[in-house]
Amino acid sequence: MSGDARGWRIALVPDVLVNPPDRVGGPDVMRVVEQEGYGVLHLPPTAGIGDPGLLLAVIADQVAEYAHHGYAVVAIGVPHEVDHGLHWTRLSALLRHRRIPLPPRHVIGTEDAAVEEQRLAAFLAGHDIPEEEQRRWRV
Amino acid sequence: MAEGSRKVAFVANCLLNQNAKVCQGAHYPGVVTPVVQELRARGYAVNQLPCPELAFAGVRRWWAVYEQYDTPVYRAHCRRLAQAIAPSIEACLRRGDDVILIGLDGSPSTGVRFTSSRPDWGGRPDRTEDDWAIEPRRGVWIEELEAELERRGLPRLPATGWAMDMGRYDEEGSRRDLEEFLDAHEARVATAADGAS
Numbered sequence: 363m364s365g366d367a368r369g370w371r372i373a374l375v376p377d378v379l380v381n382p383p384d385r386v387g388g389p390d391v392m393r394v395v396e397q398e399g400y401g402v403l404h405l406p407p408t409a410g411i412g413d414p415g416l417l418l419a420v421i422a423d424q425v426a427e428y429a430h431h432g433y434a435v436v437a438i439g440v441p442h443e444v445d446h447g448l449h450w451t452r453l454s455a456l457l458r459h460r461r462i463p464l465p466p467r468h469v470i471g472t473e474d475a476a477v478e479e480q481r482l483a484a485f486l487a488g489h490d491i492p493e494e495e496q497r498r499w500r501v
Numbered sequence: 502m503a504e505g506s507r508k509v510a511f512v513a514n515c516l517l518n519q520n521a522k523v524c525q526g527a528h529y530p531g532v533v534t535p536v537v538q539e540l541r542a543r544g545y546a547v548n549q550l551p552c553p554e555l556a557f558a559g560v561r562r563w564w565a566v567y568e569q570y571d572t573p574v575y576r577a578h579c580r581r582l583a584q585a586i587a588p589s590i591e592a593c594l595r596r597g598d599d600v601i602l603i604g605l606d607g608s609p610s611t612g613v614r615f616t617s618s619r620p621d622w623g624g625r626p627d628r629t630e631d632d633w634a635i636e637p638r639r640g641v642w643i644e645e646l647e648a649e650l651e652r653r654g655l656p657r658l659p660a661t662g663w664a665m666d667m668g669r670y671d672e673e674g675s676r677r678d679l680e681e682f683l684d685a686h687e688a689r690v691a692t693a694a695d696g697a698s
Contacts, residue, residue, distance in 0.1 A: 401518030
């Protein structure tokens with residue numbers, strides 16, 4: 363795809379990491395995701411917007427489209443949130459229904475922010491689809 | 502703004518994920534950094550709209566203009582997506598949040614100030630030049646999203662578009678546009694707050 367800068371890798375990111383309530387002290391997940399060249403699929407908050415079922419189905423449709431066409435998809439979760447903030451129980455059911463393997467997950471730990479950022483960066487840098495699949499799609 | 506309320510920006514899907522762009526349309530690996538930086542620096546929470554084209558025509562779709570997406574079935578698809586995201590927008594507005602919309606100018610779907618138009622476009626996609634016109638109107642997705650918000654009795658959101666699909670992409674110009682929009686919007690919000698106090 364000449365002249366196209368896409369990174370072919372996408373991270374499912376919970377709302378609490380896209381919009382952390384207190385930006386001081388915790389790892390800056392969005393900055394790391396940007397630096398590693400990932401796009402973001404933003405998962406809705408786990409409370410306060412009613413039933414997000416239809417929105418999760420729409421997100422699952424997007425994940426399926428990417429997974430079928432040579433894109434790598436991962437998920438980043440948070441501790442101390444139901445389903446790691448990822449709506450994982452419902453989302454995984456939706457993905458299974460679409461015959462999509464569940465994306466690998468990285469859960470942010472509770473260590474120092476710099477350490478957690480390094481761990482996340484290593485996880486993101488180390489993940490991609492097999493080279494054979496990359497050659498098939500990424501031309 | 503009510504006490505405890507937030508500043509919230511609902512942004513075009515591809516501003517957080519350039520992988521959603523049409524083939525040869527991505528200008529960044531993933532996140533459109535200048536948009537996110539500017540919004541975060543001003544204290545906005547960022548929410549992502551669904552991408553209607555990706556879910557409808559797929560990630561390997563051809564480029565298109567407004568008229569090609571202006572079909573009953575595509576509009577029905579956009580209405581479904583609008584029904585998926587509207588509850589989030591409604592929750593923010595009911596809470597008293599300051600909510601804005603950042604689309605993608607030039608896009609046939611997500612254009613806010615401008616969309617791409619050429620009624621006779623179609624057939625084999627072998628044109629070497631971008632020979633469509635840029636028209637001052639909403640894209641199809643934004644039209645349907647605004648219609649859904651209106652059905653819910655919600656006000657039209659203050660909105661602008663990041664000028665990525667206007668032909669030659671000018672990041673600095675787009676950044677200035679966004680800053681001007683945000684400056685003007687924040688001035689209006691401050692004036693309204695002064696008037697209310």
